[in-house]
Amino acid sequence: MPNSFPRSFRLLVITQFLTVFNDNAFKQTVLLLALANESMTGDPQARAGLVFALPFLLFAVFAGDLADRTSKRNLLLYTKWVEAGVMALATFSLWRGDLVLGLVALFLMGMQSAFLGPAKYGIVPELVSDKKLSDANGFLQASVMVGILLGTGSAGFLKMGLSEHLWVAGLLFTVIALIGVWVAHGIEPPPAADPKRCLHFNPLTRLRVGLRLASKTAGLLPAIFGHGIFWLVGGLGLFAWNEVGTGFSHISEGLWTAGLASLSISVGLGSLCAGRLSRHRPRPSFVTRGAAAMAVGYCFVYWGPHNPWVVWVGCLASNFFMGFYLIPLKAILQSLPAPTEKGRIQGASQMMDWIFIVGASLVKEGLSGIGLRGMETFPVMAGIMAITALFLRFVRPMARMNLV
Numbered sequence: 205m206p207n208s209f210p211r212s213f214r215l216l217v218i219t220q221f222l223t224v225f226n227d228n229a230f231k232q233t234v235l236l237l238a239l240a241n242e243s244m245t246g247d248p249q250a251r252a253g254l255v256f257a258l259p260f261l262l263f264a265v266f267a268g269d270l271a272d273r274t275s276k277r278n279l280l281l282y283t284k285w286v287e288a289g290v291m292a293l294a295t296f297s298l299w300r301g302d303l304v305l306g307l308v309a310l311f312l313m314g315m316q317s318a319f320l321g322p323a324k325y326g327i328v329p330e331l332v333s334d335k336k337l338s339d340a341n342g343f344l345q346a347s348v349m350v351g352i353l354l355g356t357g358s359a360g361f362l363k364m365g366l367s368e369h370l371w372v373a374g375l376l377f378t379v380i381a382l383i384g385v386w387v388a389h390g391i392e393p394p395p396a397a398d399p400k401r402c403l404h405f406n407p408l409t410r411l412r413v414g415l416r417l418a419s420k421t422a423g424l425l426p427a428i429f430g431h432g433i434f435w436l437v438g439g440l441g442l443f444a445w446n447e448v449g450t451g452f453s454h455i456s457e458g459l460w461t462a463g464l465a466s467l468s469i470s471v472g473l474g475s476l477c478a479g480r481l482s483r484h485r486p487r488p489s490f491v492t493r494g495a496a497a498m499a500v501g502y503c504f505v506y507w508g509p510h511n512p513w514v515v516w517v518g519c520l521a522s523n524f525f526m527g528f529y530l531i532p533l534k535a536i537l538q539s540l541p542a543p544t545e546k547g548r549i550q551g552a553s554q555m556m557d558w559i560f561i562v563g564a565s566l567v568k569e570g571l572s573g574i575g576l577r578g579m580e581t582f583p584v585m586a587g588i589m590a591i592t593a594l595f596l597r598f599v600r601p602m603a604r605m606n607l608v
Contacts, residue, residue: 212277212392213331213340217347219280219391220324222384223287224351226377227317230294231256232359233373234306235446253439254565255307259315260558264322265410266403268551271322272544273401276330277393283320284388288381290316295374318558322550329538329546330394341534342479345527349472356464398544407555414552417545423488426596427536428553430491432560433592434530437498437585439564444585445519447578452512463516467523474527487532488596494529495593498522502586510579518582 231252238252271279290312297305332340362373404410418424442464449460478490501522508514541549571581 209336209340209343210331211390213328215387215390216280216324216327216331217344219284219384219388220344221347221351222380222387223284223317223320224348225355226287226291226380226384227313228352228355229359229362229373230291230313230355230377231310232356233298233363233370234303234310235442236359236363237303237306251565252307252310253443253568254562256310256314257558257561257565259311260318260321260555261562262407263315263318264555264558265407265414265548265551266405267319268322268326268414268548268554269401269403269410270319271326271547271550272396272398273403273547274396274399275393276323276327276397276547277388277391279323280320280327280391281385281388283316283323284381284385286316286319287313288378288385291374291378291381295371295378298374299371301368318554321554322547325534325538325554326547326550327391327394331392334539337535337539339479341531341538342476342527345475345479345531345534346472349468349470349475349527351468353466353468353472356468357466397547411552411555414548414555418541418549418552421540423536424540424549427533427540428549428556430592430596431530431533431537431553432556433588434526434533435557436560436564436567437588438526439561440568440581440585441519443564443568444578444581447581448515451578460512463512466516467519470520470523471526471530474524475531476527478528478531488536490528490532492593492597494525494527495589495596497525498529499586499589499593501525502582502589506579506582506586515579 235252267279290309293312294306294309297303297309328340328344329337363370366372415425415428418428445460445464445467449463452460474494478487478494481487481490501518504521505515505518508518537549537553538546567584568581571577571584576584
């Protein structure tokens with residue numbers, strides 16, 4: 205990472221990476237345990253994904269208001285301490301072999317992440333200049349993808365290697381959380397943006413307030429919904445990848461999970477490229493091109509030969525262009541709101557993200573109900589991204605910002 209970024213931003217990237225690693229390592233571990241649990245009815249992956257997503261629906265917008273009322277760095281630090289406690293509970297659940305307790309830990313981890321999100325994304329424009337915002341987002345998103353890479357990729361190997369001693373992985377997650385607390389202490393605390401902000405819990409009311417506020421600024425509302433669609437397709441892609449892997453009997457679970465992790469590198473590289481090519485300003489045209497390229501990649505996976513290499517290459521290409529789709533949306537969400545409203549907008553956006561993530565679990569349940577699983581999920585994902593590309597191309601709401 206270039207030294208031209210402030211030290212506090214560099215520490216934020218490290219903190220973010222450690223959190224994402226823990227989230228994804230434990231979440232993927234629970235998903236694999238749920239997939240192997242024959243006593244769970246319905247679609248076990250979708251149920252586990254729903255447990256993780258529910259806290260974001262309940263707390264995301266409240267967390268956005270809290271991020272404006274307090275110093276975002278302090279809120280970030282408090283959530284890191286909570287993460288350490290949740291990982292200790294996760295260790296206990298793995299030691300007991302109790303999937304229900306593991307799902308409780310997964311729920312609490314989602315709640316911790318709901319409060320962390322508005323703080324970590326809302327603080328970025330407080331740490332770097334507007335000129336460096338797109339580039340900073342590229343590096344931050346790359347750290348997310350590397351965290352997903354290592355976290356998700358390690359889960360399969362940890363499950364296979366530790367077997368009945370999987371609780372040792374929980375201890376590792378707890379230590380990583382404590383290291384994250386120590387790193388977060390070094391971030392300079394910016395002042396609270398709006399210390400007098402009233403806090404209201406009702407998530408639906410606060411979401412309406414956030415979306416109504418976003419609708420007053422050209423480009424914000426479509427960026428919020430476009431960002432949510434990213435997570436809808438990403439959630440479906442995770443479920444599809446895990447199911448497709450079970451059909452390749454000659455590929456081990458650990459190796460297939462590592463292949464999933466490699467896709468995160470592709471998103472990270474795409475994010476870095478998008479940030480650099482943005483040249484100091486968001487490029488909404490990247491969004492439509494990225495969405496169209498993702499749709500083409502998913503079509504290639506479905507209609508090409510059904511072998512592991514074709515699936516991997518098609519997903520790799522689609523994930524690279526995910527970065528081009530995502531980075532301009534993040535920059536728009538961070539740069540357009542007024543300084544006193546950045547946390548609120550981030551909270552509303554995060555809640556919409558998780559509405560779409562819950563939607564991914566519900567869509568997955570629906571597809572499984574009509575017999576569409578694994579490979580048949582990819583044309584659905586292609587259709588979603590194609591519609592999104594057409595909508596953003598013809599509506600062009602962000603063109604009014606003179607950014608296209």
